[in-house]
Amino acid sequence: MxxxxxxxxxxxxxxxxxxxxxxxxxxxxxxxxxxxxxxxxxxxxxxxxxxxxxxxxxxxxxxxxxxxxxxxxxxxxxxxxxxxxxxxxxxxxxxxxxxxxxxxxxxxxxxxxxxxxxxxxxxxxxxxxxxxxxxxxxxxYQWKPQSEIFDEINQWWKDNQNADKVSIVFGYSLGKAQRILQNLDTSLGKIFVHGAIWHTNEALRQDGILLPEVIRVSKEIPNQTYRGGLVLAPPSAMATPWIRKFAPYATASASGWMTLRGAKRRKALDRGFVLSxxxxxxxxxxxxxxxxxxxxxxxxxxxxxxxxxxxxxxxxxxxxxxxxxxxxxxxxxxxxxxxxx
Missing domain, CATH: 3.60.15.10 (Ribonuclease Z/Hydroxyacylglutathione hydrolase-like)
Known part of the structure; x- marks a missing residue:
């Protein structure tokens, strides 16, 4: 049947x-x-x-x-x-x-x-x-424990801070972004999010999901404010004028596809984290x-x-x-x- x-x-x-x-x-x-x-x-x-x-x-x-x-x-x-x-x-x-x-x-x-x-x-x-x-x-495709991946992400953020750069991590606005946010070391600095992630977070909060506080990226925020912080953005923001405000910055993608040799280079990323x-x-x-x-x-x-x-x-x-x-x-x-x- x-x-x-x-x-x-x-x-x-x-x-x-x-x-x-x-x-x-x-x-x-x-x-x-x-x-x-x-x-x-x-x-x-x-x-x-x-x-x-x-x-x-x-x-x-x-x-x-x-x-x-x-x-x-x-x-x-x-x-x-x-x-x-x-x-x-x-x-x-x-x-x-x-x-x-x-x-x-x-x-x-x-x-x-x-x-x-x-x-x-x-x-x-x-x-x-x-x-x-x-x-x-x-x-x-065999994933490392996620605790190791988030240790790598937090260390990368620290290294970028030492270089006086903004850290930009690309991940889906629903699911990946919240998972990353939940595991970031919030003591390191300010966390900013793209509007799509901000609205998604607010919707999830209405359904009882607890998430760390973040700052929504906006035109009103002076560019200097982002320095040393971490920005979460959806993949659609890659290579768009939207990210220019964060310069100087380093970029990374959190995706299972980062397993593939050349995937990071194909997207002109500074770092790839294997997280799916x-x-x-x-x-x-x-x-x-x-x-x-x-x-x-x-x-x-x-x-x-x-x-x-x-x-x-x-x-x-x-x-x-x-x-x-x-x-x-x-x-x-x-x-x-x-x-x-």
Missing amino acids: SLIEFTPQGMYCPQAGMYIDPWQPVDKAIITHAHGDHARRGNKYYLAHVTSEHVLRLRLGEHINLQTIEYNVPIHINGVKISFHPAGHIVGSSQIRLEYQGEIWVASGDYKTEPDLLSQSFEPVRCHTFISESTFGLPV DHADWNGLNAAIEATGAQRVYVTHGYKSAFARYLTEKGLEAYEADTLFEGESLDPLPSLEENELQ
Whole structure:
């Protein structure tokens, strides 16, 4: 029995009459998390986790028809038992469990298995069929403990202060920016944020997420004020006139793609920190094994290679075409970042 079909509109559960993270407007949408490739405008009804509420309203519109739900609290629609479970990707990110007539499927959305002290940690969900991302589904992608990465970031900030420079770190305005902020040594100096990050922080605070205080970058702040401080900005701000006000500065990107030789050079960055909100090779394999699933659908990322590897391990694995993007190496501007500067 198939509980999820891959259709032109998105992942569809015919028994419940609902789509998961649809990429075209539909009547009823279940949303795994608030990133733009999973939560799109135009749906008539949204179901999401409670800590995604204000970020979704910020990005999709204040008056969207949104119902929220807690983790591990099932609802029943047309005989389908639906529940949300922590994915560990960003605040509010969820795996969607569907149960119908004894069959259990789980759509994981995006996930990571290392706790980040901000989002609720990933919890494996036992199922017959698991839908997994594969953004970093190759053995080359193996993350160091995040504590080591943040020690490197804080030391880099100190070194830039000694050189009388501003430190600029690029990371997604939702998820990566808050994770970095939560782990910075705030005693080192002032922390400034791009407008897109500022608005996202304020939305998350409305959902009960505690974050350190920061200063929003503005035209009214004298350029000299930024000296020695750290600026958090989305990737879309790279190589734009916006960053000129911080000169002299050093730039860095926090991304899993910084694993690749040449990625830092390609973006003309001074430093690259390997930090991702997606599971690495070991995390993907551990998560799939913990589900006990014998059938796996592999979505965005290295899906061909990863599905082939899972097949060789004895699982029934398939590639699934979606419009999900995972973590992008290219600093493409998003709609919400353009609007919220």
